[in-house]
Amino acid sequence: MHEVTKIYESKHKLSWFRSEKRSVTAVKSLSLDIAAGEIVGLLGLNGAGKTTTIRMLSTLLEPTSGSIEVDGMSLHKNRQAIQQKVNMIAGGERMLYWRLTGRENLEYFGKLYGMNSPHIAREAGRLLEEVGLTQAADQPVEQYSKGMKQRLQIARGLINDPQYLFLDEPTLGLDAPIARQLRSTIRKLALDSGKGILLTSHYLQEVEELCDRVYVLNRGELLLCDKPERIVHQVAGSQTAHLEVTGWHESLRPKLLEHLRTFTQPAELMGVCATEKLELQNDGLQRISVKTPSADRIITELLPWTTEQGLSIKSFASEKPTLEDAIILLSEGRVS
């Protein structure tokens, strides 16, 4: 997507005789790319423009300006060829025909992609098997559970073997085990089949777990794009490594700082030294807290050191801000 803008125009009735035109800029000058085999997240609060973006990429909506290209083909000139290469899966219960069976739904959508009947029959059978719906294939969709409908959505989204898949809230309303299964399917589609995937989700843990990169939108405009862990670090700050030990004595403090310096990058060192904090507690338990961009690494490095110094480790933990913390800060405008 290059510099894409979408403006919705609508008419609002003011009285019997008067109406006014209103326009909403849902997406503003958005540039975005998805590589083969990559899972990209699209985040933002309600109304940020995520669904509009996905609908434009899926060719369901026309951008007001800007251009969309898929594998070097422009949407403007090669709409049909691009439609063969992309597909969209929406969460919830949209985009399926409830009176039709699972198999009939896939046959119908396969025909829309111009596939011939033997090809559709083969693919429908294979996909129904892959999403675990072979037994229910000839049952009307209205008799399916929510999880079954969502699995059928996935099969529908894969019927044309798209190179790029756009997923709008794919785990919406699903139980935890089904959502987990779905996440593993999404990962496999990218890793094993090399599909480029764009994903929106209100479950930020899911985005953090799945996505290689994340675009954050605010009122249609791109706020930032980066790896989830870098966004968290950039926006919500450092992680903290905590170790609780006994046997601590003050002469260890300079040694600890010196040891931290041996495996900490100079750029990180200031943060580590400046915020390193030691608290002596009544029972002789000492809490060592180190602020760092990577708490797990600090813990791994400090564990053998504490034992070498004759300290006894009672517990250790890493405290990490999450993508949710970062998005909340961004949405509150508390980060420039």
Ligand SMILES: Nc1ncnc2c1ncn2[C@@H]1O[C@H](COP(=O)(O)OP(=O)(O)OP(=O)(O)O)[C@@H](O)[C@H]1O
């Ligand atoms: N058909 C439409 N006509 C007019 N305005 C629309 C239309 N569809 C969406 N909008 C407006 O465009 C903006 C972006 O909406 P969009 O649905 O793309 O956001 P979203 O990020 O997907 O939101 P959500 O997280 O709530 O699904 C919103 O202000 C919305 O009210």
